[in-house]
Amino acid sequence: MRASSLAVALSAAALVVSASAVPARAAVSDAVCFNGQRTATGGGYYKVTAGGCDGHSGTTVTIRFGPAAGDYSCGWTFVWNSQLGAENCTLV
Template sequence: MKTPSLTIALSAALLTTSLAAPAHAAASDAVCFTGGRTPTSGGYYKVNGNGCDGHSGTTVTIRFGTAAGDYACGWTFLWNSMLGADNCVLTSSGT
């Protein structure tokens, strides 16, 4: 029966492919040099950022300042290196 040898060959091919694929760390959609945050209702923050790079999405990183950290946001807008984001939750502190 050829089924066991086919299974072994497919497993080896899958292992080789997964080992060759580079590992990627999760990255924020937008990364800002500095920024601020204002508490809003429901335990959320309104976040603004300056010196930002990336794109509008749901994750934001503020590198320096009192608002430093990573945020998961319901809405973001990035334009000319300025960021505005609403319904954000601090997921990790930048301290």
């Protein structure tokens, strides 16, 4: 194998390895909140309240900091004046 062919092959291999090392991006949440709280309501579900929220009412919520930090899938959410209320939520 010629040196130029070897260099091209190694470059292509490095590109494939580096591309596969990039983690998949999570789905974008309807509402993203700075901090929040969750209360267990039974059956693995939570009631979630949060503040410092951007976004809109929908079914997905991300809380960035605090004990309730995480991604949630909810049956119902409501965002108003950067405050969030959500019911029937599960951690994703």
